[in-house]
Amino acid sequence: MKPKKKTIKDLQFSIEEHSHSYGKNIQFFSKTKWGTISILDRVTGYGYRDIESGYTDPDGYFWLASGKFDIRSYPDLTIHDAIQKIKDNANICIGYKQGKDK
Numbered sequence: 001m002k003p004k005k006k007t008i009k010d011l012q013f014s015i016e017e018h019s020h021s022y023g024k025n026i027q028f029f030s031k032t033k034w035g036t037i038s039i040l041d042r043v044t045g046y047g048y049r050d051i052e053s054g055y056t057d058p059d060g061y062f063w064l065a066s067g068k069f070d071i072r073s074y075p076d077l078t079i080h081d082a083i084q085k086i087k088d089n090a091n092i093c094i095g096y097k098q099g100k101d102k
Helices: 079-089
Strands: 014-020 023-032 036-044 051-055 061-064 094-097
Touching: 036 079, 051 079, 061 079
Parallel strands: none
Antiparallel strands: 014 023, 023 036, 036 051, 051 061, 061 094
């Protein structure tokens, strides 16, 4: 029998909270052998909340999908499919690495 592929709901997310005068930001992240998946629930500079999902590959390249995009809303996606979904929905950073673009 083939081993079950890991899905988003199988991941353990670490949590960091940061309070500011304009509200609280909460970051969730999970490091996998394929890179790091992160979710940021934050107050924008315009005063409303947004949720962004990001992916950083093992080489340090980063993709960020903002606009209420929470990868945890897709709990049955495999990790590989979730990474691809973040990349496909990236609208802020698309394969960005300081000093380089992919």
